[in-house]
Amino acid sequence: MTDLVAPHATEQAYLRYRDDLEHPRPDEEGDIDKIITVLRSNLEKAYRTYKHGLRDAHAKSHGILRGELTVHANLPSELAQGLFAAPATYPVIARLSSTSGVIRSDQLRGVRGLGIKVIGVDGPRILPDDSASTQDFIMVTHREFLFADAHAYLTRGMPTAWVLARLPDTVLKTGSTVLSALDAHVLRRIGRPVPPNLGVFIRPNTHILGETFYSSAPLRYGDHVAKILYTPVSPEVSALAGVPVGHDAGVNAHQDMIVDFFAEHSAEYELRVQLCTDPETMPIEDATVAWPEADSPHRPVATIRFGRQDPYTPERRAFGDDVLSFNSWRGLESHRPLGSINRLKKRVYEASSNYRHHVNNAPRVEPTADRLPR
Template structure:
């Protein structure tokens, strides 16, 4: 992103391409209004001044990012589909089974997490960028989980019935414990800088000033923004051995405030530590290669097992809920394992699997009410995910 501020505007083939943002602007202008934020807010939530306006602005930026990235990729590959505005590159989607602990304590039992409950699941491993580039670039890593046959309507299905399939429950996680922005205000400042036009020197100067404003007003957030991307490159060499976090807070039951945590049962792969990992010696798609290798059905071996846990915030406050960049390090904070995810050996690269994976939709609001997302960052994600989904599916002509 920093290089893009001084990189020359595209010329030649890019300008001659029929896939231009202007051609698809009508898709962005025709965005369906997002559903209202779920009201009333939770007792620990606090609305941000001007929040609704900023959320609409971020939804439009997400939709425009889908169009812009689609047009840029069409220059080199006319068959490329429109991708997500974030976490565009997929390493693979795998089938799995989600198994809740038989001995789950009663205080952590909900309609979803019932002792011994089992759900079929689909896991999508990804990079964080909005374009499908090399795994050797600094970037966060992501994991999305979709549970099937849950049996209870989710918040998203109640708000927008045509935007979610029945019986699903989603989790969206990343490879860093906290989000890089505190709230929707910080995120708006950042995205205004990221999405600013930069075709001319005047526009580049304006974009640079927006970045400067963000760095001055939010130095900690800028540091986290860079740290998340760098650590994603230097500490993750295999999607199956990484640890993933929901980053933002969620309700659990009636009163608990938690963050989700998913990682390998045997602990973090020590070989993935940055001191022993030289990423630029790896192939461009080394994360997909690792996933395919470790799940090869023609090789002997047991299922890969990931633990699914929650980090429970002790005596949660509104600041814990509304500040998604806050570390949770109180001695009384508790990590509780809720269950496990068993991933059997399987093939990943069949064309129908790749197609289904590319067009699968995840949304953190596609969840049961007792596990609702909390905070302004999550309230923003409801509109942003839906806007990205709408434009992407229309560009790809997916019903």
């Protein structure tokens, strides 16, 4: 196949990036318009409740971290691409969150989010009017996205999102407990486990610093196409993987655990890249399909280090929640997000950020290395 190249004779072939890899549905832009309309109503409801503008997703932050990303030396050519083309160290800002669009108790199960902003990145930008020198990566704790594309999100995801935005914590907690028991004792025995879009609400509630985060949807990786994960590697954070959140840990358990950890410890995480080898088995447009590790494993390309610090001072919280915005379309052309879910996020995240900054009368700036409050 002319679309595939083998960088080394002993390695498998990797899909070459090209502009015609994506195939949007003809009704996609209309579907996204409808999604933005519903999400706008959720934002307005949240503003009436909190008297403050929130993100339509990832509303509650748990910590704002300063750190640095170091690109590994001697990467093979297929991994030495874009931001990772040459050994270098960049400042980073990271925001840990829960993905709900309302402020929930940390005792609730659910998806956690991670926004990483790499600072001082030079090169051609995705968006022609983007003059920043930052690269954003947005990740979550479910490896595959819950909906294949924008149409599936509109028809199946939005009704769920609308209901969830209006249910109290007590109802959600009871529902997830009952659903978890039903899944464990009945549904799995008959071979019909809870669907993935509900399964995220019954996964164990564990220490956020021990979680692995995923890009879920693909992105351009220089000459290739990839998905990315972020996983703990230093002993102190690796030991937190799977550690349950205590029932008496409180409504801000994740915030408290992050603050307590970084008062005493530093942490290291690794970015790993999974290159696409076959667009049939590793599709661009369907974000629900797991890319087989046997065909192309995740391989390390960089280390992110966070030193001891106070991740949730009032100044950091205000900066992370009101000033900062994350959008994976803010970055290098060599890391252009791909597929329907990413095209959806481009417009949704921008609309959410515009609304939040407007109602909060907050500046919207891209940070430099010295911008994050200490």
